[in-house]
Amino acid sequence: MRHFTLSVLLLLFFSLGLGNLINEPGLSIWVVRDQITSPDKVQRVVNLAVEMGVNRLYVQVVGRMDAYYKSNILPRAEVLEKQPETFDPLGMIIELAKPYNIKISAWMNTFYAWPFTSRPKDPNHVVNRFPEWVTYDASGVSLLNYTRASGFVEGIFLDPGVPEVRNYVASIAEEIAANYDVDEIHLDFIRYPYRHFGYNPIALENFQRWLETYSLEIGKEITPTEEEFNRFRILQVNLTVEEIYRRVKKYGKNLSAAVFGNYASDGLPNRFQDWVTWLKDGYLDYACLMAYSPYISDVVKIATAAERRVGSLSRVRIGLGVYTLKGDHGLLKRMMETVMELRPNEIVLFSFADLQNQSMRNVVSTISASRERRYAMTPEAPETTEPSEPSESSGQIQTRQGTEN
Numbered sequence: 001m002r003h004f005t006l007s008v009l010l011l012l013f014f015s016l017g018l019g020n021l022i023n024e025p026g027l028s029i030w031v032v033r034d035q036i037t038s039p040d041k042v043q044r045v046v047n048l049a050v051e052m053g054v055n056r057l058y059v060q061v062v063g064r065m066d067a068y069y070k071s072n073i074l075p076r077a078e079v080l081e082k083q084p085e086t087f088d089p090l091g092m093i094i095e096l097a098k099p100y101n102i103k104i105s106a107w108m109n110t111f112y113a114w115p116f117t118s119r120p121k122d123p124n125h126v127v128n129r130f131p132e133w134v135t136y137d138a139s140g141v142s143l144l145n146y147t148r149a150s151g152f153v154e155g156i157f158l159d160p161g162v163p164e165v166r167n168y169v170a171s172i173a174e175e176i177a178a179n180y181d182v183d184e185i186h187l188d189f190i191r192y193p194y195r196h197f198g199y200n201p202i203a204l205e206n207f208q209r210w211l212e213t214y215s216l217e218i219g220k221e222i223t224p225t226e227e228e229f230n231r232f233r234i235l236q237v238n239l240t241v242e243e244i245y246r247r248v249k250k251y252g253k254n255l256s257a258a259v260f261g262n263y264a265s266d267g268l269p270n271r272f273q274d275w276v277t278w279l280k281d282g283y284l285d286y287a288c289l290m291a292y293s294p295y296i297s298d299v300v301k302i303a304t305a306a307e308r309r310v311g312s313l314s315r316v317r318i319g320l321g322v323y324t325l326k327g328d329h330g331l332l333k334r335m336m337e338t339v340m341e342l343r344p345n346e347i348v349l350f351s352f353a354d355l356q357n358q359s360m361r362n363v364v365s366t367i368s369a370s371r372e373r374r375y376a377m378t379p380e381a382p383e384t385t386e387p388s389e390p391s392e393s394s395g396q397i398q399t400r401q402g403t404e405n
Contacts (some may be wrong), residue, residue: 033068052364056102134158153194159212187255233272260273276309279315317346329363337367
């Protein structure tokens, strides 16, 4: 009788379409650090999140290797100088969001350290204290000597090929995971600035030792080619993600990362960001694809290419660049509805600052309110033919990272 009752309940559960709610995509927003620089701003973020019915906020609490939380590792962000020492943006937003069951992801820029136009005031900032950790270009020039950003690099980056760098950023992630009631740690700029970088002298020494070790393992001498150096750089980012994952899991926290949607054409060959391996090897819980294009077809291509690569979108979140839509709330509605049908783990909107327009917020509220109605009675989506991955050279795909520098 017990087994019969259970069978009947399961039959009703799925026949009514309620089983589809398991795959219902969440709705979330990236909140850049300039939106949490005062208590009033933090309160407004939560108020509007509640209004829009979002499930998660990605709150940027490490921007330029400075802290928007209470840290023993990073200096406090300079823009918080006029705020009392008791003001803790991360702590405050966690407490305000908790009654509404809004999950908080602590968003940290991983290797990005500072813009070119100035230097940190605090002598203990990593750029001042450990300048030897900064990456170099292929000509042997440190990014500390650059004076402006280019199309390939946004600012000063630390070099993942320096072991101390990997330990440093993992310690930051662990500090947040250990001390704050966040759902997950969210990584951004978890990559090299571009393929022309990674030539830090310490990193090059490590590359040579890696070659020697690898040669001994396979019993054949490996020459230091560009292809081997690319493999080395991919490995350095992989090792960083794996170490961060190991540390945050000690505290029961998940790990997600903002990644380039165009994996084959840009993310892997140019940034050495192998998020497919992170997911497949089990040291990343969720990948947030930055599908920042105003063209729905481009977003769909990025999402379906990811599904083909990792098998499903159950651990993939689709990031939409609201800023690319230029206030077109009709386009935002069509784009969100289209992506909803693909059933990713979440739809993530970049960013909170681009949702100040009431019409844009109304779209998010409407989509949020309609999710249960849309999915409770819908059948499973049919399989679709896999389109080719869009190319960066098309000029349609926006590759802006999920933050301002």
